[in-house]
Amino acid sequence: IMCASAKYNTRGPALIPRMKTKHRIYYITLFSIVLLGLIATGMFQFWPHSIESSSDWTVEKRSVHDVPVVKLPADSPIPERGDLSCRMHTCFDVYRCGFNPKNKIKVYIYSLKKYVDEFGAAVSNTISREYNELLTAISDSEFYTDDVNRACLFVPSIDVLNQNVLRIKETAQALAQLSRWDRGTNHLLFNMLPGGPPDYNTALDVPRDRALLAGGGFSTWTYRQGYDVSIPVYSPLSAEVDLPERGPGPRRYFILSSQMALHPEYQSELEALQAENGESVLILDKCTNLSDGVPAVRKRCYKNQVFDYPQVLQESTFCVVLRGARLGQAVLSDVLQAGCVPVIIADSYILPFSEVLDWKRASVVIPEEKMPEMYSILQSIPQRQIEEMQRQARWFWEAYFRSMKAIALATLQIINDRIYPYAAISYEEWNDPPAVKWSSVSNPLFLPLIPPQSQGFTAVVLTYDRVESLFRVITEVSKVPSLSKLLVVWNNQNKNPPEDSLWPKIRVPLKVVRTAENKLSNRFFPYDEIETEAVLAIDDDIIMLTSDELQFGYEVWREFPDRLVGYPGRLHLWDHEMNKWKYESEWTNEVSMVLTGAAFYHKYFNYLYTYKMPGDIKNWVDAHMNCEDIAMNFLVANVTGKSVIKVTPRKKFKCPECTAIDGLSLDQTHMVERSECINKFASVFGTMPLKVVEHRADPVLYKDDFPEKLKSFPNIGSL
């Protein structure tokens, strides 16, 4: 009811009423008034440069130090510890989110306050730079609402990113007194550094009852699958250092370790690896003799050699990410940024956003016990895959690690997808880098099905006024055994189709559809009358195809239901002199298109042509009254990534009394126009989707030395 989804228009293109001349003057006057108004509006827009920018306009200007102070009494309630059994269906109040056509949750942010204890000592730093960025990002996003009553998710402004800088009990008390706390239901906390000495818990120690936790460094024992969100530990270097993406190819080192203060046991295992494999393994550590003023975080040393960090990460194919006291490490972000494939050695660690990200494509996870075998494990990965992992690693950083904004939005999206699963973002959208999204093809008809023969096909004949030829086509086509219905698209608005009694009597239902406008795209409209999957588009002058040829074409289509299966084939060529595409209809050894003057295809492509044709191609074709077939070839090839199938031998598609496709094709200007179409479409699609092949389909026994009467399709190729 509230769906935004496309409704299938069953009636066909509508006719725009014509304007009557005598009223034109009034309309022109009215129009000019409106125009004047618009111009005036435009002037206002360009005028007020002195006025403050819009963002400042709606936002208060204050200092963090001016926020209200809240005193927490010592006996104010403390929430219960986090409930390990919480799941969305048990601890989350989904009724707050409601059903809405946008399928977006509403997120409310509590206003910032400074919490102090009874003695006036601050409970924590009011807010860190990162948490401020995160909240800003949420408030600027589509998820944000300032209406607490409409909110589905609540984000406290109490900063718990780093457990080390806060007082656990008092922070918990501060949470408990939030206006909508209600045992933490629908509250989301962000934490990146959980735990503290001596046990370093893998989840935030602040009691939080039912609140969701977006945490960096979950282990499999503290992570509540499907409830918590595992997030990265943000590395502030991301904002500081600009590492341009490095192309694929071999790098100087094979394995690199850049972490400081590793446990001596890990250290010795890494050193053993280095001793075994020499120069290809580089183990860096803290620099001991740096001159003053050089930030230690930006340098690493090996013996006396000094390296720039994180730049040095780009010199290696694999970069080790070992666990420290905590499981989540900020170095993971640096490694991904450098396009280095992380080798993650941290047993039980839940990788960031693992609910949606496929880390197998971007990293290598090695159990701690297997550290000594690391080198051989990594060597067994094929080079092509390594290059893809490098690209993938960089893409993960760009999309989900690079800023607090990216981290915040990915977290909210994950929660949003749980609440509106039917509108969730797909695996491909999460994981495919833009280059892959661009180059890969996901065929909408991907299931290998051979449709049952019994269904038959619907022949759609586009006609204008060549009634005699049309009737011949109808008679010929009706002889094909698998024909189940014949649809005549009457594209002539000035003339009525012949009376019912004059039409040829055929064994299958014949329907005539009258169109509102003489447009070529009417041929590809997904008429409700087409009940079969297979559609045979046929021109009203194609009378030379035999019944065997048509039936065979249908059988071939059944084996390739996701392709255009047609009779006359055409080719596109690159014209090196003119530096553009050229259309070719000569006797070539290759085909890349079939003409839809006689072609089988899936009805789904009608739907795509009518509703999903990229750019202005559809209107362009209708305006030029040409190239609808080339457009269809482009569309199908682009969406399936597959070539056309030309069936049966070459014929002269020419009849003496009509100007058939070939008749026209011989015309020079026609060829120029068709070439233009190809160039136009290629630029709209942004690529050349057509695939060139050197084969055509014939019956198994075609031209074999075998009695014709025993062949399924004897009458093929006769002129």
Add this chain to the structure above:
Amino acid sequence: MQTRKKYIFLTFLASWLLIFFFGGDQLRRFAFFSGSKAEARRNWPRWTDRSLLKNFADPEELQRDGDPSLLSPRERRAAWLSVYKSSRCRMETCFDFSRCERNGFKVFTYPRERDQPISASYSKILTSIERSRYYTPKPEEACLFILSIDTLDRDHLSAQYIRDVDEKIRGFPLWNGGRNHLIFNLYSGTWPNYTGDLGFDIGQAILAKASFDTESFRPGFDVSIPLFSKDHPQHGGERGWLYQDSVPPKKKYLLVFKGKRYLTGIGSGTRNALHHIHNGKDIISLTTCKHGKDWQKHKDTRCDKDNVNYEKFDYQELLHNSTFCIVPRGRRLGSFRFLEALQAACIPVLLSDGWELPFAEAIDWSKAAVVGSERLLLQIPSAVRCIHPERVLALQQQTQFLWDAYFSSVDKIVHTTLEIIKDRLSPPRSRSRFLWNTLPGGLLVLPDFSTHPGDFPFYYLQHGSSPSKKFTAFIRVVSQAGSLSQPILRLIQAVSGSQYCAQILVLWSCEQPPPPSGKWPQTTVPLTIIQGRRKLSDRFFPYTAIQTDAVLSLDEHTSLSTSEVDFAFVVWRSFPERIVGFPALSHFWDPEQGRWGYTSKWTNELSIVLTAAAFYHRYPRGEGQLGRGIRPHPAPLPCPLPRYYHSLFTKYLPAGLRELVDGLAACEDILMNVLVAAVTKLPPIKVTQRKQHKDTVPQQVGCMDGGMGTPPSGECSPSPPRSPAAKVKGTAGAAGSRRFSQRQDCLNQLVDWFGYMPLVSSQLRLDPVLFKDQVSVLRKKYPRLEKP
């Protein structure tokens, strides 16, 4: 007319004013209108001192996250073992990886005891494991153990409940606290709570259980399996019900449910509400109160009316004619309905909160099902209506793919479970989610071959890569007497003449050593000779020397021209996942004998393409002289084949099946065809073949099985299409007929192993575009293919 104009004028004026007032932020900014701005959205403040805020952590602290006072990693891991047990088991604490390192992933099943009753389903599970390529009868080399005690039904009210399991288990010397054991379960707990309790202590064993709830599920350790009935087929399995893709989905109903309504007890909340969404038109949701013995006791006012309505619709009819099917929880979280809907291509709408979906570790259910919430039942109709037809099409196809890849038989369910566990043993050598959720599915993708999608023939399009531009020619030499014969020299010349040839490999399977390198012809491409064993399935061994995706398998006696090789290879590049070849056979069902047959006669269909086989070349020479024209098969011609299929052939199929192939003559190319058809569900591609000359290839005159009545002239006598297998007469045909019947046996044994007939028929052949057209030969690219 005047009034109309006036109205139009007013409308325009009004719209002009509207534009002026609401025309954008910039307008409202104007001081004059600033009165209305008070209601602006209150965003997070831009603090004036935000650039002075401190970082959440000191950068150096972030990079030095170590604490020397902590336990050493080794000690920590040892300590874990004692802490994270039973309900907190994970692979790293409860599974002994070292057992799997020595012999790889091997699975042992406890010997079945006579007096031990075993249900049909559990017996199928055990059989599946024994049929798997991971099975081992030796416990000492096993990595994973499976009990022979039937643990499927742990409802102690059930007849199949086995008592005293704890005691029995403790008696097993191999039990070892359940370490490395896998326990299957379909039903746990009983009335009224139906908990996850199994009634015995599983210790550290992995649990593969149906109706798993997310709370007791140990992530990365347990496996959630689907509930399947006792009639679920052992192998093969029925295909899905989607025969055609229609957009929009032209089904009679949008959403259906027909099932029991629990009046009391667990699960009744959801089932009791289902009737609310029934609209009698496109949403049919019917419940009955009739179940159990005492339903009358709890009967409510709706029951009688519901029961009447209930009988009006047939469950199967609804299943066949609906786009979406509600799959609510029953007493337990999973139900048979789930697999039924999946098979019927009726997109499951799950209403089973807290259910860990089957194989969710591998399968992305959002691509095949709608995961609803029990609490939001009333939103389901509108949510489902809003799903775009294109997505419905994708969901429907995905249900079929998943059904066929992982669920349609007990074998598939069990093998998927095993593969998921195997993938955990070595994460770098495991399948990514992409591989699990894309055709042909994880079971047919061997991560030992590669984990890179670009290395598999079926992922080129989705992955955005293309098949290799070159091929490796692979020639197997068997019957050479130390020197090189003419045919093989000609063959090497012809192949190396192809512009697409990257390398030539010769597999030397003779007793004599190969001739020295000086004796081999000079070729433009590298020529390598490897020493082989003498086994028929050697042909498909995945030799590491093969460096291209495509392999052209050849026999020493193969005769072919460069243009045939070129054309076949160009065609293969368009169909990289299929077998592309020259001589074809066709299979058929022989109702008289009740078995499958095949024929190499000229038929209008084909389903097998010979992979350069012609086994008889490898027979001792004497047999080849049995008689004139006794050639049971058409000329052995080669075909380009993706390298991956060699791996699949050698590693996917269990050793027993490969032995069978080695034992039966020339079975290996039928097996290869069956295997590729099982992967692709598509027929092979036949390309046109040059007519053979009697004098150039004297042994290859016949084209009839068993050479029955083949005229000496070498002409092929036609036979009617689709005729049953030829009866073979005469002594001359004896050898051929034996081979023929062996191949028939082979086909039937393969069908038996797969559980269905994977072969698919095709009615077409691919020819060069201008093949036999009436144009000048000079215009044609492959004129040699037409030469008589």
